Each structure stands twice: as structure tokens, then as C-alpha cells.
Amino acid sequence: MDFKRITLLAGHYGSGKTNIAVNLALSLRQTHERVAIADLDIVNPYFRTKDSQYSLEQAGIRFICSEYANSNVDIPALPQTLYAVTDDRNLTCVLDIGGDDRGALALGRLAPAILEENNYDMLFVVNFYRPLTQTPQDALEVLREIELAGHLPFTGIVNNSNLGDETTPDTVLRTVERTEALCRMSGLPLVFTSVHRPLLPALEGKLPNLIGLDLQAKIR
Amino acid sequence: MADKVLMKGNEAIAEAAILAGCRHYFGYPITPQTEIAAYMAKRMPKIGGTFLQAESEIAAINMVYGAASAGVRAMTSSSSPGISLKGEGISYMAGSDLPGLIVNVQRGGPGLGGIQPSQSDYFQSTRGGGHGDYHLIVLAPASVQEMADMTVKGFDLADKYRMPVMLLADGTMGQMMEPVSLDLAVSPAPEKPWATTGTKLARRHNIINSLSLVPEELEQLNNARYQKYDIVKQNEVMYESFMMDDAEICIVAFGIAARVSKNAVVAARKNGVKVGLIRPITLWPFPAEVIGKAADHVKRFISVELSMGQMIEDVRLAVAGKAPVELCYRVGGMIPTPEQVLTAIENGGAKE
Incomplete structure (x- = not known):
């Protein structure tokens, strides 16, 4: 799979953006010398890319994140180093955007430069087992709200439907129709389907562009 | 479904x-x-x-x-x-x-x-x-x-x-x-x-109030x-009892502390330690009776909490001096690990 210089992951709160972002950055690092991951989450002080800071830095990935992430300072802060994402065009970047339209607000500051360079993919991550995005219609509503708030149009869809520990291959397969409907309604292509890595063998060949994810555990 | x-x-x-x-x-x-x-x-x-x-x-x-x-x-x-x-x-x-x-x-x-x-x-x-x-x-x-x-x-x-x-x-x-x-x-x-x-002019007024003007009436209300x-x-007492049948050590824990403790109980059982868990689901009313009964055969209780030791007072009241009650805890936003609870099971928690 080819990725543009900047890959942005946005979507409904709790759809799995951060986990995909960390996995994607680690995988891009295998083919790219200079990779950065930037955490733009201004909504949620928990479950941040910071949980994976150690493994990311061990892999030689530049880690851009608010000083205050995972601390008790519960404020919507962005790091000053964030501008490296748009200023340094030799950097391959993965951007983890906060959930919903509220989270995408932080994107507005970078959107003009990203649009001007026009070497980005903005992916809408959807989990059809999340309560407020169970139907393509509801997911599309969230998608449009994020575009309005972030001033950046989406370029593709990522199906990350799962039920946590209870996910079976069938759990994923049952969302294929809804994903196709969302693609049709939004006019966007399905870029990949992501599943927890142990599920890969059972789904191989049944879904195009399948990606295996390792779950990120917090290392203090 | x-x-x-x-x-x-x-x-x-x-x-x-x-x-x-x-x-x-x-x-x-x-x-x-x-x-x-x-x-x-x-x-x-x-x-x-x-x-x-x-x-x-x-x-x-x-x-x-x-x-x-x-x-x-x-x-x-x-x-x-x-x-x-x-x-x-x-x-x-x-x-x-x-x-x-x-x-x-x-x-x-x-x-x-x-x-x-x-x-x-x-x-x-x-x-x-x-x-x-x-x-x-x-x-x-x-x-x-x-x-x-x-x-x-x-x-x-x-x-x-x-x-x-x-x-x-x-x-x-x-x-x-x-x-x-x-x-x-x-x-x-x-x-x-x-x-x-x-x-609708069909009944007397209902009055919702917590003020009483007459002490005798307020006493009656109380x-x-x-x-x-x-x-x-x-x-309405609710609790979960886990591996308590032959338990010689009893952990009492609720919420997230109970989840951590359950892992520790399973690990300790693998090491041959007879330990169980009582998880209060109602904190008031507290499951004092089941803990009191457990105290007839349990040799040691451990209250696992994300506090400096608060529920432990209710555990002690329920145990009524029949067995020692120890505390295993973390505070400040930290959570005890299953390993910490396992250590408390095998070596004793903080004695009080």
C-alpha cells in the first residue's frame, strides 16, 4: 500500500485512530528513513500515542505530542514542534487527530499548509460497533462534521470495526456491507480494513487491503 | 438478540x-x-x-x-x-x-x-x-x-x-x-x-420539602x-463471591480493584494458595453478613483499594475481630498491579 507524505487519521471518538496511527508509523518506518507521528488530540487526556512513546522512539520515529499528555494537566494543548509536520517536507508523517468534530478543530491550524502541498491522505476511521456510528448514515454524519471542523476533506475510509476481545472474523465480515454503503454515500474509496493481527489468517483473501494491528500497551 | x-x-x-x-x-x-x-x-x-x-x-x-x-x-x-x-x-x-x-x-x-x-x-x-x-x-x-x-x-x-x-x-x-x-x-x-x-383540583397538594418546622415531626421523619x-x-445487598469455598485468605475489593484482584487470585491459586475474593456490588448496603460468615473459616483478609484505606473499616466491622484485616493499596491515580496484590496475598499486605 502506498502512503502519501502525510497520513491523517480522524473519526468518531474511540474508533481506533490512535492504535492505527501507531501501527502505521511503525510500519512506515520499515521503508522510510524519517518518520514522525504527531498527536493532535485536544479532547481526550487518556489512551494517547504517548502510551507508545517508548516503542516509537526505540524504532527511531520522531514523537510529536503535547508535554501534558497523560499528565494531570487536563488542557487542550498542542506542541510547538507540530509545525515540523508541514515545514519539513522530507518527513513522512502520521497524524492522530482527536475524536469527532471537537477533536478535528485542532486541525484547522495546519489545514491550509497541508492543502497547499497537497500530498496527504485523510482517512476516516470507522468502527460500526461503536454506539453512535452503527449505521452508514450516522457514520457519514460524523464524517461531515469532522470535515467542517477540520477544514480538510477526507480522501478515504478505513474500516476498523471490532468488538474488542470478543471480535471474531465474522464480526468484521458483517460490516462489509455497511462499509460499502458508507463508501458509496461519501464517494470515498475503502483504503484498508484493519484487524487485530491474530485475526489475519482467518480473513486473508476475504477482504481486500487487509492490515494487521498490534495492540498498544502502556509502558511507563 | x-x-x-x-x-x-x-x-x-x-x-x-x-x-x-x-x-x-x-x-x-x-x-x-x-x-x-x-x-x-x-x-x-x-x-x-x-x-x-x-x-x-x-x-x-x-x-x-x-x-x-x-x-x-x-x-x-x-x-x-x-x-x-x-x-x-x-x-x-x-x-x-x-x-x-x-x-x-x-x-x-x-x-x-x-x-x-x-x-x-x-x-x-x-x-x-x-x-x-x-x-x-x-x-x-x-x-x-x-x-x-x-x-x-x-x-x-x-x-x-x-x-x-x-x-x-x-x-x-x-x-x-x-x-x-x-x-x-x-x-x-x-x-x-x-x-x-x-x-387538577382533584386531590390535595403534594409538597416536596426537606424543611420541618416541628422538631417532633422531624424526628419521626428521620x-x-x-x-x-x-x-x-x-x-438489596449485592456481591460476587469468587473461589471462596475453601479460601483461607479473602480479598475484599470493588470496581477496578476487584478486577485486578481477580487476576491475582487466579495466579495465587496456580501457586497452590487458597485465596478467594468477595466483591461488594452494593457498597451501601455493605455485604457485611457474607464477610462475617467468611470470617469463621478465613484466616486473613486483605482489603484492596485505590484509597488510603476506607472500605477496610467496613471490612473490619464485618469481620468483628475474628481475623486480621490487611490493606493493599495505591493512591494518587495509580492502580495496584496484579503482582502487588499477589505479593500481598503471599507475603501479607500493609499491617495495621
């Missing part, structure tokens, strides 16, 4: 409340429970309900007081410092015999503390928190599914006994995601002939309320 959904604890509370017929939510944002308000803000307008972000926690609890007086299922939610602010209103609700659900997704304290999980509002929840002689029924879920189940149960109990119910969770329980079935055991709210719904509390104590 409908598909399960993958929910955060906070979202499960909000959706379960809606399924239980709650159409009136009043709140004020505070981490780590803000998702409850955010979820209600999205859902309530779509189903003809009311989501209202009040100007303060104090305003929010008094709006619950007002809505409950009018006979509807109403709720508020907050986290530790916000619950302190609601204390006066909760006491007024108890003094006016009003049902309602108050959710506390605890964070570290005292004071502003931090945003990470804690269980240090145990005293506040089980001993009142506000002024005066009163109790809340306090429910302590230990999974996202139970967050949903206990929310429904909370509304039922509140209506059944005409008293406020507290759902006591913590930052981890609020934030963690698990699959949830929303096929919940919902029963409709009972008739509320005491509610201030308008007399005595009657405590008779009701006795019935609650008899009927």
Missing part, C-alpha cells in the same frame, strides 16, 4: 439511562466523566429528552431535585470534586425522599487532585457526603456491562425506595472500552402519586426513613 456494541463505561451509563426511561440529564463537565454529558448532548435532542449543561454542579443537582419532584427519571453525573459540590443537593433529595441517579466517576483527590482513577470517595458515598442522617444506595460496577446494568438497577431502586442512588465508578471504569449488550432488564417507572404533577433503610439493608 441485537449485536453488542463497543462502549466506554461512561457511554454505557448514558445509553443505559436512556433505555431506563431517563429523559432528563443535568450536568457540568469534568474529567473523567465528560463523555456522559457529551453522549447525552448528542442523544437527548434526538429522542425528545432534555440535556442541560447547568451553570454549576450545584445548579445541576438542584435541577435533578426539581425534575424528580415532578415524577420523572432524572440524573446527574460528575467526578469527585463535582460530587462534593453536589453534596448539599443530595442531602436535600434524601431529606425530601426523592429518587434520582447520581453518577460519580472518581478521580484522585483530595482537592482538585488529578484526573486518574481513584476510589477515595468511598467514605463520602457510603457515609452520606452531605449533612444530616441519610444514606444513598451505592452501586459499584466492575465492568462496562455492569455500568449499563447498574444504571438501570439504580433507577429502579431509586424509585422503589424513593431515595437517591449513587453509581460509584472510577476513571478507569469510565474510560475503558468493552463489548456491551444493551438488552437490559428495564422495568417501567412505577406510579408516583406523591409527585407534584398538578392537582425514624421512618431509617426503617426504610433497614428494609434496603435486608433486601
Whole structure:
């Protein structure tokens, strides 16, 4: 799979953006010398890319994140180093955007430069087992709200439907129709389907562009 | 059966409340429970309900007081410092015999503390928190599914006994995601002939008030309320007993501490240690009887808490000196690891 210089992951709160972002950055690092991951989450002080800071830095990935992430300072802060994402065009970047339209607000500051360079993919991550995005219609509503708030149009869809520990291959397969409907309604292509890595063998060949994810555990 | 959904604890509370017929939510944002308000803000307008972000926690609890007086299922939610602010209103609700659900997704304290999980509002929840002689029924879920189940149960109990119910969770329980079935055991709210719904000139005025002008009457009201509390104590105790049959060591833990402890119990059993777990699901009424009975054969109790040792006082009262009670704890937003609990099982916790 080819990725543009900047890959942005946005979507409904709790759809799995951060986990995909960390996995994607680690995988891009295998083919790219200079990779950065930037955490733009201004909504949620928990479950941040910071949980994976150690493994990311061990892999030689530049880690851009608010000083205050995972601390008790519960404020919507962005790091000053964030501008490296748009200023340094030799950097391959993965951007983890906060959930919903509220989270995408932080994107507005970078959107003009990203649009001007026009070497980005903005992916809408959807989990059809999340309560407020169970139907393509509801997911599309969230998608449009994020575009309005972030001033950046989406370029593709990522199906990350799962039920946590209870996910079976069938759990994923049952969302294929809804994903196709969302693609049709939004006019966007399905870029990949992501599943927890142990599920890969059972789904191989049944879904195009399948990606295996390792779950990120917090290392203090 | 409908598909399960993958929910955060906070979202499960909000959706379960809606399924239980709650159409009136009043709140004020505070981490780590803000998702409850955010979820209600999205859902309530779509189903003809009311989501209202009040100007303060104090305003929010008094709006619950007002809505409950009018006979509807109403709720508020907050986290530790916000619950302190609601204390006066909760006491007024108890003094006016009003049902309602108050959710506390605890964070570290005292004071502003931090945003990470804690269980240090145990005293506040089980001993009142506000002024005066009163109790809340306090429910302590230990999974996202139970967050949903206990929310429904909370509304039922509140209506059944005409008293406020507290759902006591913590930052981890609020934030963690698990699959949830929303096929919940919902029963409709009972008739509320005491509610201030308008007399239509067909009955006497209903009055909702906690002020008594005559001391003798206030004493009577308090005595009657405590008779009701006795019935609650008899009927509504809930707990989970895990590997207790032959246990020589008993862990008592609730909520997130119970989940950690369960892992430690399983690990210790593999090492041949006879240990079990009693998990209070109601913190008030406390499962004192089952713990007291366990004390007849258990040689040592360990209270595992995310506090400096609060529930341990209830465990000691229940054990009544029949066995030593030790404490295993972390505070400040930290959570005991299964390894720490295992060490406490095998080598003893902090002696007191």
C-alpha cells in the first residue's frame, strides 16, 4: 500500500485512530528513513500515542505530542514542534487527530499548509460497533462534521470495526456491507480494513487491503 | 438478540439511562466523566429528552431535585470534586425522599487532585457526603456491562425506595472500552402519586420539602426513613463471591480493584494458595453478613483499594475481630498491579 507524505487519521471518538496511527508509523518506518507521528488530540487526556512513546522512539520515529499528555494537566494543548509536520517536507508523517468534530478543530491550524502541498491522505476511521456510528448514515454524519471542523476533506475510509476481545472474523465480515454503503454515500474509496493481527489468517483473501494491528500497551 | 456494541463505561451509563426511561440529564463537565454529558448532548435532542449543561454542579443537582419532584427519571453525573459540590443537593433529595441517579466517576483527590482513577470517595458515598442522617444506595460496577446494568438497577431502586442512588465508578471504569449488550432488564417507572404533577383540583397538594418546622415531626421523619433503610439493608445487598469455598485468605475489593484482584487470585491459586475474593456490588448496603460468615473459616483478609484505606473499616466491622484485616493499596491515580496484590496475598499486605 502506498502512503502519501502525510497520513491523517480522524473519526468518531474511540474508533481506533490512535492504535492505527501507531501501527502505521511503525510500519512506515520499515521503508522510510524519517518518520514522525504527531498527536493532535485536544479532547481526550487518556489512551494517547504517548502510551507508545517508548516503542516509537526505540524504532527511531520522531514523537510529536503535547508535554501534558497523560499528565494531570487536563488542557487542550498542542506542541510547538507540530509545525515540523508541514515545514519539513522530507518527513513522512502520521497524524492522530482527536475524536469527532471537537477533536478535528485542532486541525484547522495546519489545514491550509497541508492543502497547499497537497500530498496527504485523510482517512476516516470507522468502527460500526461503536454506539453512535452503527449505521452508514450516522457514520457519514460524523464524517461531515469532522470535515467542517477540520477544514480538510477526507480522501478515504478505513474500516476498523471490532468488538474488542470478543471480535471474531465474522464480526468484521458483517460490516462489509455497511462499509460499502458508507463508501458509496461519501464517494470515498475503502483504503484498508484493519484487524487485530491474530485475526489475519482467518480473513486473508476475504477482504481486500487487509492490515494487521498490534495492540498498544502502556509502558511507563 | 441485537449485536453488542463497543462502549466506554461512561457511554454505557448514558445509553443505559436512556433505555431506563431517563429523559432528563443535568450536568457540568469534568474529567473523567465528560463523555456522559457529551453522549447525552448528542442523544437527548434526538429522542425528545432534555440535556442541560447547568451553570454549576450545584445548579445541576438542584435541577435533578426539581425534575424528580415532578415524577420523572432524572440524573446527574460528575467526578469527585463535582460530587462534593453536589453534596448539599443530595442531602436535600434524601431529606425530601426523592429518587434520582447520581453518577460519580472518581478521580484522585483530595482537592482538585488529578484526573486518574481513584476510589477515595468511598467514605463520602457510603457515609452520606452531605449533612444530616441519610444514606444513598451505592452501586459499584466492575465492568462496562455492569455500568449499563447498574444504571438501570439504580433507577429502579431509586424509585422503589424513593431515595437517591449513587453509581460509584472510577476513571478507569469510565474510560475503558468493552463489548456491551444493551438488552437490559428495564422495568417501567412505577406510579408516583406523591409527585407534584398538578392537582387538577382533584386531590390535595403534594409538597416536596426537606424543611420541618416541628422538631417532633422531624424526628419521626428521620425514624421512618431509617426503617426504610433497614428494609434496603435486608433486601438489596449485592456481591460476587469468587473461589471462596475453601479460601483461607479473602480479598475484599470493588470496581477496578476487584478486577485486578481477580487476576491475582487466579495466579495465587496456580501457586497452590487458597485465596478467594468477595466483591461488594452494593457498597451501601455493605455485604457485611457474607464477610462475617467468611470470617469463621478465613484466616486473613486483605482489603484492596485505590484509597488510603476506607472500605477496610467496613471490612473490619464485618469481620468483628475474628481475623486480621490487611490493606493493599495505591493512591494518587495509580492502580495496584496484579503482582502487588499477589505479593500481598503471599507475603501479607500493609499491617495495621
